[in-house]
Amino acid sequence: ARRCLHYAGAEGERRRERLWVTSGFSQRQKRPGPWRRQTQEQMSRDICIHAWPCTYYLEPERRWVAGQLSLTLPSLRFMTDSTGEILVSFPLSSIVEIKKETSHFIFSSITILEKGHAKHWFSSLRPSRNVVFSIIEHFWRELLLSQPGAVADVSGPRTRGKELTGLMAGSQKRLEDTARVLHHQGQQLDSVMRGLDKMESDLEVADRLLTELESPAWWPFSSKLWKTPPETKPREGVPVTSCEPFGKERILIKIPAIISHRTESHVKPGRLTVLVSGLEIHDSSSLLMHRFEREDVDDIKVYSPYEISIRQRFIGKPDMSYRLISAKMPEVIPILEVQFSKKMELLEDALVLRSTRTSSPAEKSCSVWHAASGLMGRTLHHEPPIVDQEGTALHLQTSLPALSEADTQELTQILRRMKGLALEAESELERQDEALDGVAAAVDRATLTIDKHNRRMKKLT
Template structure:
């Protein structure tokens, strides 16, 4: 099945600003953002003809549809928001079926689901519940103005920028910890140098007491080094936590749970909050992004099976940018997930600048719209029409953009500091490597 690709929300808003249309246009724009999540072979009960039709059941981020195998016709297509109830049912003639009850008492039967009924039911129910939870009842009836939509977009961009800045901050703390470890290694190498010097000197033969007193003299240094090891406070701080449908090795056994992204790694819990597995940050070998809503995490082993988990979540688009910062060199976007590549930017600062300029230009056009030259009738109509953005929306957008600009500047300065720290780490590693090689040669001469 061909699933439409995701379109940037900001570009959609700009198009609506230029070409306002009826409510049908809004529905088309929502469908353009509808991303295919999963497809299962199954049969659908066609009630008017009282027969079963084979085809494919497709779940997207906003809808559920069934397409026949014979003609490719879409027999059923309805939004997830119109679903009232999802159940697992059976009768004398229908076995292992899923029933979907729509508003208006329309009931749909799906059977012969592969790989199993429980797998399909768990995934559909997860996305349906998350969609209901993400739509407040108070805002469902009231139409959203363009100012509110733009404010929501900017608030989402601000949240993503805050998450990125928080990850950068913890990444800087980790670099500081690496520098402290290298400093301790350098001091240990100095102790080793003194010991080798004692061994190489001719006075070592009667086993002078200097050799045995040297380690005791270094105890205060080791005692001091214990304190920095406790400094990485917040190492276990949670960056993001999302509900997910989890499968281990096989896709036929799915269970609800949650994915927790920590500074030090990843944790996968079941629905009872029991830890299923913990991936340390350095133990993760690859993270494959199958779609904006599905990823797989793997840790390779030699001589025994790899540890691999596959996770599907409606909140996965919020976690993928954080995973990209944490595991940038281990992330792999597969074909269905290449839609995410268009939303990436080279740095948080550049991303925020692009949002800043786009939103500022949109606000300028909304508040100071200029008609074409010579169009007096358009000028009169424009003066009579209400402004696209209210004063309250303008003030709120201005505050959000100011905060985003401050966050972008802080992220830029933090990135520059980390670049300098990386240069220091590289130089310290080179010095330590040369010193270790020199010590190895000296020890070989002693043996």
């Protein structure tokens, strides 16, 4: 017993020593210095599209440094794991060339050549070199393609009228896409109403059959019950349209994307096409990889404004899932929210981005509308700037340059088209509300009729 107590005391002392050593090490490891907090706050200002563990070749010291390569929309950064210091940070617009190379003829690497002949080496990339290269090259190319007039912009700065015109043109495009989706939704409601009308006519035939079965055999007028049912006329307010799916294959938007299927270690460039009836994913050779029908999509997860995943569940076999990264994904997500509102799931990064917005989209569009109207009004009538209660002119309005006549006319046309689209969308929504009320009433009538027919059939049996 004395030996057991001695052994237990020694073992407990060793455990306390190990616990003290590990806790001290973890405390030293977790305590960030002020410089580390500063660099992390600085990186949090930009949205991180993707990050990969890798090593960077530090040329002055001739050694490889382990860290993390982060891709944001304006720049590419490398932060070390040991100190948290940002060793390299340069904008994507300054990149001249991106290549796949090997260091010492063994290790696969990615080299990035900057303006000024500065060359950066990145190796030990995870999950693979091809994945990192494809994503960085995609965003770099899209940045270059989105700035066709970059050389012209250097010589002459972009005017306030051009910026406002571009903003309003983008809003008009979103409104047109929403109107197309509403039109297709109205066609689906009309098809539902036609199906309910046909169901009512079938229930009338069933009522005649049950009446004949319930009548006695000697009843001489049973043959009169067999009449050809009259043709069902569509209800008032429901337009008569063909049963063909007109407009289902209409393309809403088409964007280039980096596609991964089930695993993130293998990616390939391709294209995402949003149709009225569903989604299509093509590879770089325009070959169809998969088509998601609208009703087959089970969930769409939004990881960030530039990355989503689309999944279709199956029973007895693996799910069909694709993950897509694109620089133009912010243009697609609002359309997907309209088409798949109940199937969209915003994850943490997307929710943080949404919470940082100062106002809702409706408030932003309203403010844009009023700002455009006010700018055009001051330009046309040459009104003085608004003065606050203390008599000082508002700095924002005095600093804005006057719009040219061409910009004013273009903005006026865009606003008129947007107003027409908004009125059409409002009338379509009102018509769909009435159609939904009609569908609900027809479903209630059909349910009552079916219950009544079931009771009559039970009496016959």
